[in-house]
Amino acid sequence: MNYIKFYSRLWMLCLTLVMASCAKDNYAPPSSAFTGRIVYQGTPLGTEDGQVYFELWQPGFGKSGSINVAVAQDGSYSAMLFNGSYKLVLPGGQGAFMGKNLSNGIPDTLQLDISGNKSLDLEVTPYYMIRNQQITASGKTITATCALEKIITDANAKNIERVSLYINKTQFVAASDTRKIANADLGGGAITDMNNISLSVAVPDIQPTQNYVFARIGVKIAGVEDMLYGPLQKITF
Amino acid sequence: MKHITIYLLLFTVVLAASCRKDSDFLDRKPTDVVAPEEVWKDKNLVLSVLAGFYDRFPDYQRIDRWWEFSNFDEAFPSAAGDYWRIQSTDWAYDWWSSWDYAFIRDLNMFIQAGNAATELDAMDKDRFLAEARFIRASVYFDLVKKMGGVPLILEPMDYDFSGDPTYLRHPRAKESEVYDFVLGELEAIKDQLPEDGTQTRATWGAALATEARAALYAGSVARYGAATPEVSLPGGEVGIPKEKAEAYYEKAFAAAKAIIDSKTYSLYQKKDDLSENFASLFTDKAGNPEVIFARDYLIKAGKTHGYTLSNQPRTSAEEQQGGRLNPSLNLAEEFELLNNTFAPFKTNEAAGGFAFYNNIGDIFAGRDARLRGTIIIPGDQFKGITVDIWAGWQLANGSVITGDQFGQIKDKVLPGDPKAVQVVGKDGPIDALEFGAQTGFFVRKYMDPNVGSGRIGTQSDVWWIRYRYAEVLLNAAEAAFELGNKDVAAGYLNEVRKRAGLVTPLTAAGITFDRIVHERRVELAFEDHILWDRKRWRIAHKTWNGEALNATTVTQDLGSATRINTMVFGLWPYKYYDPSGPNNGKYIFKVVKPSRVSKAHNFRMGNYYSLINASITSNNPLIVKQPNQ
Known part of the structure; x- marks a missing residue:
């Protein structure tokens, strides 16, 4: 009987430890919503769901890789981001439109500062x-x-x-x-x-x-x- | 006291003596590794290193990876773990990508050491160096067909530990520059290689065959790339200007013609049965005149592969497994009739109702002999045992009696028949039951007819042919066609077709782009060509366009280069049961989509050149991204 009591207490202790350690483990999720639409003169452009995306780059964190933000079929997009400074690129060959390009044909970069929720309509030329x-x-x-x-x-x-x-x-x-x-x-x-x-x-x-x-x-x-x-x-x- | 002094003295002497030898003690010559500078002192050592390089020679589809053959709707993967291949719409952008600069560095170091070496015979040295350069050119050819232009690194690069590695970054070369490098390199080394004596090491013929294929790829990227301007980069890393096409096609033709004119190789024609002959071409390693360059296997050396084990028909299987790779109806019906026309297999009479056949193989009669050389059809034999492929009994009232186990026997299922009868073939097809012929076909190409090839303990040592004479003929024909010499093209095509029993020659007027595409598809099926050919002609996005097929549309547009091929279909034989009618016991056929096939393949523009992943671009920001990804 004592054994059972002892083990059940041990289990309780373990469980408490597991629960307690979990709480401290996680980072806060990204909480700033970046939303908007792909537009031409204010009119959103329809796309096929999941087929068009743009890239967000956040420099300064070792190896660089882009966050690809998919555009919904009504031309809207949304991404949850950490606060910080990003670069937004509309890669070539995405969507039935042209973003702003530099003279050598390379897509231009848009500086984007996120602190709190932000809404931005991206103007493109279809x-x-x-x-x-x-x-x-x-x-x-x-x-x-x-x-x-x-x-x-x-x-x-x-x-x-x-x-x-x-x-x-x-x-x-x-x-x-x-x-x-x-x-x-x-x-x-x-x-x-x-x-x-x-x-x-x-x-x-x-x-x-x-x-x-x-x-x-x-x-x-x-x-x-x-x-x-x-x-x-x-x-x- | 005296003793202590002596001991101290002795100890000091020993200490001093051991100290002096310390560097020698640590710097020992390894007995299990050969140092790079040692290699080029001995012929056999160089050959061993080269053998390692040959083993790393890049291939995509190959017989030791049967499943890769089922990615492009030429075959169905009859294994549950591989069903996803026919259940997905898109191919991932990085699926067949490659960035093997580790291999290129090894080759560069080998070449550098070889150039500096003085101890070997000049003849031997030249040949070894030429072989390494052949392999390096082949690796770059492999990279350019997958990735487009890549950095051309021809010397081993070393880091100087200065803290700034940026000088090691190199931008991508133009796609045309990589092809030019490959072609120039092969041209430079071909005369340092032997003309014959080997089919598994680099030879004069292998260099020229690679050159012909590479030049043809470059030419078609230039010519047909013009139709897909979105698949190009402003810096030329992807895409070749249209004007360059002509020069590449001329190079391809010249290289192919040099092989043909040398008469070093010839088509394999050892057997009278043309289908048998075509099948043997791939398995006969003794004095095979058609093989130019192959990757060899050897049972006695333990270097084997399980292609036959994985894909053997169950009726002749030597283990309780096999039947995985099932060629599609889409491919099977591409094989022409003997009068050079295309026709689907006749499953129904024009007036309606089934078409009846006395023998199960009759529906396939009168076609290109390569059909039965490439595919095991119902009624064919493998290892002397007839395959048992039929899907069930078709009753006159329209219902079907079938089973859910291979060769299942059921009691009293046929109306009016009190006996127990077999209701489905021992090889299938049973829908969704793996390891059976779910399309109604098994693969024959590369299947090893030797006893033991299907046993786990033995397996097969059939070689993997990378370059063979028939492809050289097809390359010559295509180059000639693109250069406007249709009669020359017809001549070379007819040589290949004659061997397949298509004795009515094609005329110059009959040579079209469709013909060229078709001939490569049927001659070179399951030989790692389908993807690269469709890519370079820029027709991949048209044939795999994401449109679903049905039993009618899958039989249309035969022989067309852009025929839609997005889903695998099968052709299932049934026995007809109608005791009172004239067709009792005859065979009928149905076009069937295996139920596991759920999605239509869609080749996106971004698939034309494979993904360069973020870790590469992050390490080297000079690398520009692929288009449309």
Whole structure:
């Protein structure tokens, strides 16, 4: 009986020690929220979820590596950071837009000082803008119209490879196979009027049945991997 | 007192004597390591060091790593631990990256010591040095095809302990500069290497074959890279200017033609059965005229690999395992009909309903002999035992009777048949059951027909062929095609095709980019070409575009260079059971996607050149990042 008492006390002691040591072990998590959107003249640019990122570098801590901040599909981003001074870089080849570049083509760096929460909209220049995206349903056919405005018209200008309408049963809508249930494509060569683009697609059978889909328009620009997307719309039919 | 003085004196003498010898005592010649300066005094020692270098020769896909062959939808990995390979969308950016400067340093030190050595015969010395430079050029070729331009380090670098190592930092060379180095180096050493006598050490032929392949890669990066301007860097570390393509293709053609004209090598044509012949090409190590440079294995020396053990059909297995690498239907249907046209395997009649076959192998008849030389199809034999691949009984009413164990026997399952019958093949296919033919196929290429090759205690010593004559012919054909000499290209292609039983020659008008791509895919399947070829032609992002395939689309666009190949499909045979009908006992086939295949592969632009990781860029800030990552 005494033994049991002794051991149970020992266990209690051990447990207390473990608990006590745990409490002291951890560092405080990063607590400053850095949020914002990728915008052109105040309008956020749609991307495919998880495909576009920018880099944050914090110099002065031995080996350097970047913190990659992923951009959400509505063009917003958020990262929890420690206070300090960072450098923000929009790497080349990310997104259907151009950041500010130096004369030798290397992306420019933005100095970023974080102390407490900070919100910052990153101004970039997209190759094109999707204007007046309107998506409607008529029966089980989804029709989308929009206008395309060519923003970059200098030597960096690029052509449109295709314009597509994507629909999905969840709110993640993009060109990837897992993010669409149907799509309609319009080749770049088939566009006659940039101000009047119309696409329509039939909704396939959805299991389990739902009476709505999410839809948006995507623009694939020739020679640019990431696509540009319009705002997400929920369409009930 | 007297004694103490004497002892003291003696002690002092001993102490002094031992002190004097201290440096000699500590500075001893090791008996188990050969010092670098010792190596170049003896021929055999140099050869031993070189053998170590040959062992480190870079390969990506190789027969001692069967699973790497299943990464690109050419085959299905029928092992539960490898299903993730066909269940992921993206390839990580650093998957096939390499930064082996430790090896380059060893080679540089070896070359430096060799150049300074005086004790060896000049002939021997030149050959050894040329071999080391061949390996170094091959390592740089491997780096450039994976990473693009890398720092060209040709002398061993040493740190001077000054506290400032920045002088050891070197920026990336241009991609074209690395290719130029590789080509120049091979051109410089080729005449110091023997013309024959070995297929596993560097030879004149191996140097030229490497040169032909490297020049072809550089040429196609220049020409086809123009279509993907986003895969390039402003400093030229990635991407080669379009104007340079012509010169590279000329070099590739000249190097390939020198090998062809020398008649040192020829196509392997020892057996009358063309499929047998093609399979033997890879396993016959005795006087094989086609092999230019290979990595050898030897059972007696204990240097073996488990390729046959891992992939043997269960019916002829020598252990309770095998069947892992299952070639895909996507690949199998690329093998042409004998009239040089493409057609999917006919599973259904045009009017509807199954197509029936009397024998299980009939559906594969009348095709390129390389089909059965590369893939073990249902009805084929391995080690003299016929494989037993069929998925179940198809009843006339549409239902299917099958089992969940290899070769399962069930009692009274067929309507009107009171007996117990086997309901599925001993080799599968059973969906999601590992080690069986889940696509309906096993691999044949490199499978060792010798007894014991499938035993854990023995395993196989079939060699891994890095360069062979047929590839040289294909390289010559491609270079000629790119230079506009289509009739020359047709001539070389037809030589390779004739050996495969495609005796109707292609005409110059029939030579297209699609043809070149197709011929390499079927001739060089499972030989570590698919990834590099698709990368250099910049079609990887089109063939692995992330679009899901279905049983119809997987049979379309055969022979097209940009045919979508994102998911592995299989072709499953069934026995037809209809006692009252004319088709009873015949075979039917179904195109099936194994249920483990869940995602479509997507080759991102950032995959064209592999990741240079943060620890490298952090140590050397002069290294610029790869594009699109």
